[in-house]
Amino acid sequence: MIMRRLGLLLILLVSVARLQAQVTRGKIVDADNGNPIAGANIYLSGTYKGTTSDANGDFELRTDEKNISMVISYVGYISEIITDYAGKNLKVLLKHKDNMLKEVTIGYDAMSRDKEMKIFMREFIGSDHKCIIKNPEDITFTYHKKDDVLEAFADQPLIVENKDLGYTITYFLDSFGYRNNFAGFGGDYFFKEDTAGLAPKEIKKILKARDNAYFGSRMHFIRSLWNNDLDKQNFSIRVNGDDITYKDLVLEINGEKYMRYVYQMTVIYDYNNGSYIQQPDPLKATFIARNGFYDSRIVWEGYMALQRVGDLLPFEFQPVKH
Numbered sequence: 001m002i003m004r005r006l007g008l009l010l011i012l013l014v015s016v017a018r019l020q021a022q023v024t025r026g027k028i029v030d031a032d033n034g035n036p037i038a039g040a041n042i043y044l045s046g047t048y049k050g051t052t053s054d055a056n057g058d059f060e061l062r063t064d065e066k067n068i069s070m071v072i073s074y075v076g077y078i079s080e081i082i083t084d085y086a087g088k089n090l091k092v093l094l095k096h097k098d099n100m101l102k103e104v105t106i107g108y109d110a111m112s113r114d115k116e117m118k119i120f121m122r123e124f125i126g127s128d129h130k131c132i133i134k135n136p137e138d139i140t141f142t143y144h145k146k147d148d149v150l151e152a153f154a155d156q157p158l159i160v161e162n163k164d165l166g167y168t169i170t171y172f173l174d175s176f177g178y179r180n181n182f183a184g185f186g187g188d189y190f191f192k193e194d195t196a197g198l199a200p201k202e203i204k205k206i207l208k209a210r211d212n213a214y215f216g217s218r219m220h221f222i223r224s225l226w227n228n229d230l231d232k233q234n235f236s237i238r239v240n241g242d243d244i245t246y247k248d249l250v251l252e253i254n255g256e257k258y259m260r261y262v263y264q265m266t267v268i269y270d271y272n273n274g275s276y277i278q279q280p281d282p283l284k285a286t287f288i289a290r291n292g293f294y295d296s297r298i299v300w301e302g303y304m305a306l307q308r309v310g311d312l313l314p315f316e317f318q319p320v321k322h
Contacts, residue, residue, distance in 0.1 A: 022064065026090030028057045028072060037094060040074040041157075041170070043190040046293070047315050050190050067289050068315065071188040073172055075156060079188065097155065111150065116141040120152055123183035124176060125160070129310030134159040139173075152176035152185075162310060165213060166195040166206040171309065191314040211319045213311045216269040218304050219292035225250065226257055226290050238266045251285055258285035259294075267304070275304035291315040 028037045036057025043050025044065055053059045061070075066086045073079040077094040117136065125131045133139075138156040143149070152173070160169040169189050176185040195203060214220050224233040228246040237244050239262055249265075251258045261282050267275045278299040279286055286295045293315060 022062070022087035024061045024063065024070070024085045024088055024090065026059055026088075026092055028053045028059065028074070028092045028094060030077075031093035031095045037074055037077075040072060040077075040094070041190075042070065042072055043188075044068045045071050045188040045190065046312075048191050048193070049316075067287065068293055069188070071172070071190075073157070073188070079172060081188070110145075111141075111143040113141065116143065116150060116152075119150055119178055120176065123178055124152075124185055124309055126306075126308030126310035129308075130163040131310045132161045132163070134161060148179060150178040160309060161194065164206070164209050164310070165313070166193065166198070166203075166210075167312075167314070168192045168194045169309065169312065189309075189312070191312075207320050210313060210317065211321050214313055214317065214319050215321075216273055216303070217307060217311065217313070218294075218300060219313060219315075219317075221267060221269070221275075221304070222288050222292045222294045223290065225259070226288050234270045236268045238268070239264075250288075257288050259288055260285055269303070273303040275300060275302035277301075 026042075028040045028042075029035060030037060036053070036055070038053055038055045038057060040053040040057070040059075041050060042053065042059050042061055044061075044063060045068060047065075047068065049061070049063055049065070051059050051061050063086075070082045070085045071079055072082065072092050072094065074094055076097055078097055080092050080094060082090065082092070117139075120139065120141070121127075121131075121133075125133070135156060135158065138154050138158065140153045140155075142151045142153070144151075153176075154173040158171045158173055160171055162169060169191055171189040172187045173185065174187040177183065195206060198206070220233065221235055224230050224235050225246065228250070230236065230246065237249065244262075244265070249260055249262070251260050259279070261279050261284070262277075263282070264276055264278050267277060269275070278301070280297055280299060284297075286298055288294045
């Protein structure tokens with residue numbers, strides 16, 4: 001009788017999980033000739049979750065996510081970003097990238113590629129990480145001497161091995177710019193666990209490093225705000241020197257949560273790491289999710305702005321130490 005009840009309970013739990021997760025199906029084709037594209041990457045940005053299209057350009061992805069962007073990408077084509085995909089049948093038309101000849105500075109005032117790569121690794125990956133870009137030859141640099149601006153482009157996804165955190169990240173770099181000690185970059189990416197064959201001692205070290213990357217991070221803050229446990233997680237928020245609370249900042253609409261507009265707020269973690277958040281649009285609240293996802297329009301400054309690709313964690317991540 002007990003085993004029968006356990007079996008019924010298991011069936012019920014599986015059924016509930018299936019109800020929560022919706023299947024998104026689609027076909028990926030060349031926008032110019034309508035031919036199917038096999039081997040295209042379909043993934044939810046910032047997660048482990050993804051798949052590839054088959055020989056007919058078809059794909060299927062089961063997920064309960066509905067706010068994280070779905071990215072469709074293939075070498076030589078412009079990536080498509082889809083936000084309304086849950087449970088739908090999609091037809092995705094990928095357009096060819098223009099084969100533009102990128103400007104390369106030459107002559108006595110050119111920056112050496114070694115120096116360009118050093119700046120890129122420091123500002124894109126971070127200076128304190130054991131990360132390797134497996135295909136650095138796919139990065140093209142452009143240096144504008146007059147404005148002292150370094151830009152980077154990559155037609156191929158960058159394959160980043162993060163030995164510290166035990167991940168391989170596939171990063172589709174959309175933009176990178178560096179000027180006057182200020183860097184900005186953007187793109188979509190997905191994760192793959194890279195800990196196979198490691199000894200328990202090495203796994204323990206990696207798990208500790210992941211926790212260290214998480215606590216005090218942007219993901220940690222957004223999750224804490226969503227869960228209304230800022231105090232428990234050692235966060236405090238101040239605006240114009242005054243402390244503000246969850247009720248002051250979070251707006252709940254139809255089960256979703258949003259951060260009310262505040263032009264600039266100070267976020268303090270563990271009493272010493274100060275960060276600053278700006279929301280550029282006063283007419284629109286900022287969406288936040290339980291897993292740490294947030295509207296990308298937020299501008300971060302201070303400690304949290306120092307986090308780079310070497311600090312990234314997938315949205316599925318949960319710390320060992322709570």
